[in-house]
Amino acid sequence: MGKRAVVTGVGHYLPSRVVPNSELETLVDTTDEWIRTRSGIERRHFAADGEQTSDLATAAAQAALDHAGLTAQDVDAVIVATSTPDLTFPAVATMVQARLGMTRGFAYDVQAVCAGFVFAMANANAMILSGQADRILVIGAETFSRIMDWTDRSTCVLFGDGAGAVVLEARDGTGGTADRGILSADLNSDGRHRDILYVDGGVSSSQTAGYLRMEGKEVFRHAIEKLAATAETALSKAGLTEADVDWVVPHQANLRIITATARKMGIGMDRVVVTVADHGNTSAASIPMALSVGVARGQIKPGDLVVTEAIGGGLSWGSVVLRW
C-alpha cells in the first residue's frame, strides 16, 4: 500500500487573440517559412491588454475543477508555476485562490521557468505524500508576450501566452507501477548556465521587469543532451523503461527538439503530444496545456503511462512520470 497523487481533472485556457506568423512578419525581419522550419510554430495566443497571468491561471484552474467534478472549497492548496507573475508579490497562486472563492488552504508560486510545471508537480506530489494536503491545484500560467523585446527577431517569434491546470488528489495505491498517479520525478538545475537564457531585469537589480534574452543555439544543444536523459532517469526511478510509455508530453519549445528527444528515447512521434504549432512556447504553461489538449483529442486515456519532460532558464530541467 502507498499513497499516490492522481490527476483527477485537467483544463486549459488560451487568450482569444491568435497571432499567426504572418502578423510577426510586419513587426520584425522574419518570415512564416523561417519560423515554421526552425521551430514548428505557426501561431500563438497573446493576452489582451489588461489580461494578466492570474486571469489565465484562474480560468484554467476552473476548467480543471469542472473536469474533476470539484469546487474550489474541496481543494487544500494552489501551486502556480510562473515566471511572469502579475506583481512581484503576492504570489499569483494567492490571487487565483481568492478569485476561485477559496477561503482556506494555502497557495504559493514556483519559479523554474519552462521547467516550472514539472517542478510544481514534483513539489505537489511531495506535499500529498507527506500529508500536507490531499487535493492540490497545480497550474502553469504565463504571459511571456509581456517580456518580449519586439526588436529581437531571434526570440519574439517563439513565445506565447496561456495557462493549463491539473487537480491532483491523494488516492490509495499498491506502490506498484500499475498505480494511477505520479510514479516518479527527476529534477535538475545547473546555475552556471544562467547567461544563456534569462530576463535582463528584476526587482533587486534594475527595478524593471526586463526582457527575455536567449542564446538559442546553446539552449538547443543543452535541450537535446538533457531531455531524453532526464526522462530515462525518471522512468528508471519508477522501475519502467521507454517501452512502457504510452505518451510523451514534452515542453513545447521547438518541434525539432521534441522530435530529436523522441528519437533518442526510441519513441515514435505517434506517441508524442504536440501543440507547439498552435501555442508557441508558453514556458511553464506548455505541458499542462498539452496534457489538457491531449485528453481533449482522445490521445491520453485513463491508465496510460505519461512522461513529461522540460528544460528552461536556470538552466533547470526535469521529468515527471505518471499513470493517467
Ligand code: UT7
Ligand atoms: O523554452 C526554453 C527553452 N528554449 C528553447 O528550447 C529554444 C531553443 N532554441 C531553439 O529553439 C533554436 O535555437 C531557435 C529556434 C531559437 C533558432 O534556431 P537555429 O536553427 O538555432 O537558428 P540560429 O539561431 O542559428 O539562426 C540561424 C539564422 C541566423 O542568421 P545567420 O547568422 O545564419 O545569417 C539568424 O540571424 O537565422 C537568423 N534568424 C532569423 N531569421 C528570420 C534568427 N531569428 C530569425 C527570425 N527570422 N525570427
